[in-house]
Amino acid sequence: MSLSIPFAQRCLAACRNTSRATPLGLFTRHAATATVLKTPPRVEEPQVIQPQLTKEDRTRLGRQRNIGVSAHIDSGKTTLTERILYYTGRIRDIHEVRGRDAVGAKMDHMELEREKGITIQSAATFCDWHGTVPSTGEKKSYAINIIDTPGHVDFTIEVERALRVLDGAILVLCAVAGVQSQTTTVDRQMRRYNVPRISFINKMDRPGANPWRVIQQIRSKLKIPAAAVNVPIGTEDELKGVVDLVRWKAVYNEGEKGSTVVESDEIPADVLPLAKEKRTELIEQLADVDEEMCELFLEEKEPTVAQLEAAIRRSTIALKFSPVFLGSAIKNTAVQPMLDGVCAYLPNPSEADVVAHDTSLPMSASPVPLTPAADAPLVSLAFKLEESRFGQLTYMRVYQGSLRKGAYIFHARTGKKVKVPRLVRMHSNEMEDIDSIGPGEICAIFGVECASGDTFTDGSTSYSMTSMFVPEPVISLAIKPVGQETPNFSRALNRFQREDPTFKVHVDAESKETIISGMGELHLEVYVERMKREYNVECTTGRPRVAYRETLTQKVEFTYTHKKQTGGAGQFARISGFIEPMERDPETGKDVEFENVVMSGNIPNNYIPAIEKGFYDALEKGNLCGSTVTGCRFVLKDGSYHVVDSSELAFRICTVSAFRENYAAARPVILEPIMSVEVIAPAEFQSNVIGGITARRGTIIDSEVRDDEFTVTADVALNDMFGYSSQLRGSTQGKGEFSMEYKMHQPVLPNHQKELEEAYRKTRPQKK
Numbered sequence: 001m002s003l004s005i006p007f008a009q010r011c012l013a014a015c016r017n018t019s020r021a022t023p024l025g026l027f028t029r030h031a032a033t034a035t036v037l038k039t040p041p042r043v044e045e046p047q048v049i050q051p052q053l054t055k056e057d058r059t060r061l062g063r064q065r066n067i068g069v070s071a072h073i074d075s076g077k078t079t080l081t082e083r084i085l086y087y088t089g090r091i092r093d094i095h096e097v098r099g100r101d102a103v104g105a106k107m108d109h110m111e112l113e114r115e116k117g118i119t120i121q122s123a124a125t126f127c128d129w130h131g132t133v134p135s136t137g138e139k140k141s142y143a144i145n146i147i148d149t150p151g152h153v154d155f156t157i158e159v160e161r162a163l164r165v166l167d168g169a170i171l172v173l174c175a176v177a178g179v180q181s182q183t184t185t186v187d188r189q190m191r192r193y194n195v196p197r198i199s200f201i202n203k204m205d206r207p208g209a210n211p212w213r214v215i216q217q218i219r220s221k222l223k224i225p226a227a228a229v230n231v232p233i234g235t236e237d238e239l240k241g242v243v244d245l246v247r248w249k250a251v252y253n254e255g256e257k258g259s260t261v262v263e264s265d266e267i268p269a270d271v272l273p274l275a276k277e278k279r280t281e282l283i284e285q286l287a288d289v290d291e292e293m294c295e296l297f298l299e300e301k302e303p304t305v306a307q308l309e310a311a312i313r314r315s316t317i318a319l320k321f322s323p324v325f326l327g328s329a330i331k332n333t334a335v336q337p338m339l340d341g342v343c344a345y346l347p348n349p350s351e352a353d354v355v356a357h358d359t360s361l362p363m364s365a366s367p368v369p370l371t372p373a374a375d376a377p378l379v380s381l382a383f384k385l386e387e388s389r390f391g392q393l394t395y396m397r398v399y400q401g402s403l404r405k406g407a408y409i410f411h412a413r414t415g416k417k418v419k420v421p422r423l424v425r426m427h428s429n430e431m432e433d434i435d436s437i438g439p440g441e442i443c444a445i446f447g448v449e450c451a452s453g454d455t456f457t458d459g460s461t462s463y464s465m466t467s468m469f470v471p472e473p474v475i476s477l478a479i480k481p482v483g484q485e486t487p488n489f490s491r492a493l494n495r496f497q498r499e500d501p502t503f504k505v506h507v508d509a510e511s512k513e514t515i516i517s518g519m520g521e522l523h524l525e526v527y528v529e530r531m532k533r534e535y536n537v538e539c540t541t542g543r544p545r546v547a548y549r550e551t552l553t554q555k556v557e558f559t560y561t562h563k564k565q566t567g568g569a570g571q572f573a574r575i576s577g578f579i580e581p582m583e584r585d586p587e588t589g590k591d592v593e594f595e596n597v598v599m600s601g602n603i604p605n606n607y608i609p610a611i612e613k614g615f616y617d618a619l620e621k622g623n624l625c626g627s628t629v630t631g632c633r634f635v636l637k638d639g640s641y642h643v644v645d646s647s648e649l650a651f652r653i654c655t656v657s658a659f660r661e662n663y664a665a666a667r668p669v670i671l672e673p674i675m676s677v678e679v680i681a682p683a684e685f686q687s688n689v690i691g692g693i694t695a696r697r698g699t700i701i702d703s704e705v706r707d708d709e710f711t712v713t714a715d716v717a718l719n720d721m722f723g724y725s726s727q728l729r730g731s732t733q734g735k736g737e738f739s740m741e742y743k744m745h746q747p748v749l750p751n752h753q754k755e756l757e758e759a760y761r762k763t764r765p766q767k768k
């Protein structure tokens with residue numbers, strides 16, 4: 001391999017400069033916090049004595065991996081997970097997604113998932129893998145917890161919660177379609193929680209498979225340095241195995257369902273030139289991000305297998321690089337080398353950077369790093385709830401300390417003490433009872449009341465972990481049971497809401513209808529179907545309505561007095577300040593804020609929380625179309641009170657009225673959700689598809705034609721997307737596919753705003 005000195009010098013400079021601010025490393029593991037801190041007061045921080053890892057901890061953690069499998073819809077996550085479970089001996093046979101054997105893949109255990117052939121809920125399992133250590137070629141035993149997540153953006157919360165608690169991930173891509181819209185979404189989610197990833201280019205058996213183009217897209221679209229660590233042997237139908245570029249071996253799958261891995265030092269002559277070229281590329285990419293590899297370059301030395309392995313591991317864990325594996329899950333080819341890669345390159349729980357907040361200290365205090373030592377004080381996070389035959393099942397990730405059956409744990413938010421009556425490890429929908437579980441592990445417990453995202457401790461610390469990011473619903477519909485309403489109707493809705501923070505239910509004050517809201521039509525459809533199947537409640541639904549929002553476009557100063565004298569005690573409150581537009585914080589998602597700058601006690605401190613509450617009350621319903629008001633800062637500057645007539649209630653009412661009265665002057669507008677839509681179809685239908693999108697007022701963002709297929713990405717208002725699937729089917733002879741995900745809210749057109757305002761006015765009681 002030859003490398004020019006200027007290139008090597010550039011590498012050295014680049015990796016020195018990026019050693020902290022890596023392309024992915026700009027986020028912190030606790031980035032999803034919902035609170036924005038403002039000019040934090042300086043606090044004396046107590047010295048925290050960090051628990052230490054023992055030798056046993058290190059040995060146990062060294063063989064532990066917690067990984068997720070994430071990707072765009074239909075990339076083959078479930079098919080791949082099924083192989084992983086088979087090769088690790090966790091299941092005795094392979095069943096396919098939508099398989100003809102009517103069994104279905106292990107991880108898609110819901111009846112609805114098996115019927116639709118999609119993953120709706122994430123499923124957790126664990127397995128043991130005797131992996132090959134690249135540098136020594138020896139076998140080592142690893143314990144892997146795996147979470148298979150849905151690809152549909154409608155079920156995105158499942159991906160959020162999985163990534164929140166995982167240490168590493170396999171990003172699956174299709175060898176033909178490459179980086180797709182939801183690949184970008186899961187990539188963003190992985191960044192949010194600082195999850196290192198290896199990439200697996202699946203479907204290498206498909207005609208038109210081109211992994212090199214996909215790797216280019218990973219670099220350009222996902223902006224992560226990436227390089228292949230495998231090269232395929234054979235193409236499409238003839239795919240036989242891969243060349244392992246790190247160990248320089250040919251690896252073939254033989255025997256029943258590819259379960260026998262045969263290795264050879266002889267690289268097939270027809271693959272040799274490509275393998276050499278791609279190995280050089282791998283080293284070059286690593287030199288760009290890893291200092292040690294770069295220095296080897298400067299010295300023009302060939303790295304050893306151990307050096308190469310260490311550089312891939314270091315840079316993957318540092319979120320600077322993604323090693324790319326290739327294979328075909330369906331053809332049982334090259335899944336085992338990828339599993340070796342999971343063990344070799346993804347972090348163990350002690351290498352993941354995890355922190356908690358000490359709630360006994362001010363919010364501005366530095367977070368406390370957690371140490372996965374077995375005898376440290378317990379800190380665990382409930383990341384998913386599920387109703388089961390035996391009551392509420394709570395999935396937990398133990399970060400520090402150990403969790404034992406029969407022990408008492410403390411709910412960090414409520415301080416409530418609860419006993420752990422039953423502890424299990426999950427294998428999809430099956431459970432295995434266990435007595436205790438150590439740090440870095442994933443388990444589930446029964447009989448504990450909590451919400452998803454709650455922290456549990458052993459009571460000796462006040463640690464609390466930040467929760468996950470919960471996106472706002474974009475669509476809603478009215479729902480009504482057919483016939484008489486039974487208790488099962490509200491029981492089902494309560495359960496779904498508890499389990500899924502993106503599914504919301506409310507009763508509309510004016511129409512008295514029950515409204516369900518969620519992330520998309522499919523999301524709501526699945527819950528309506530589950531009501532029928534699991535609760536025997538058949539429902540009728542209204543027309544889906546997009547989740548409009550309202551926002552201000554102008555700052556308004558105000559002074560408002562609330563005064564009421566009705567016989568007995570009066571009500572008096574006066575406030576002044578301003579409301580103004582506020583931009584969404586890209587990291588926290590926060591776009592409303594209350595700020596108090598009142599000086600000299602003109603409003604006593606005990607009334608300030610009531611004013612803040614009043615502000616949030618007012619945001620619940622804007623005057624234009626009754627939607628939530630977003631993008632608004634409220635600054636309270638001054639006010640006055642009356643010793644007898646002022647009360648918390650008076651200040652709360654005063655704030656709501658002040659907001660409502662000044663709202664119109666802030667020139668509010670109605671916003672609608674805009675979706676990023678991606679359509680893939682055979683090239684001959686390109687003009688039909690583009691015509692269809694333009695007719696729906698879509699803006700084409702990108703389009704790409706490859707071989708005989710094309711992809712087009714466009715921004716389209718969700719309101720204009722109803723009925724698109726049947727239109728696409730019609731215009732592409734059923735051969736087109738599309739996916740969409742929420743991108744942003746944007747002002748509606750003025751005539752549409754007028755219609756919405758008019759319709760809202762009609763639903764409101766007329767003032768006499």
Ligand SMILES: Nc1nc2c(ncn2[C@@H]2O[C@H](COP(=O)(O)OP(=O)(O)OP(=O)(O)O)[C@@H](O)[C@H]2O)c(=O)[nH]1
Nearest residue numbers: 073074075076077078079118119151203328329330
């Ligand atoms: N040709 C080919 N097809 C594959 C391969 N892996 C999976 N498939 C097929 O792709 C389709 C989707 O596979 P799944 O495993 O359900 O994909 P998924 O990513 O889990 O899907 P969602 O969870 O619904 O997003 C199925 O029809 C599989 O049989 C592969 O390696 N090659």
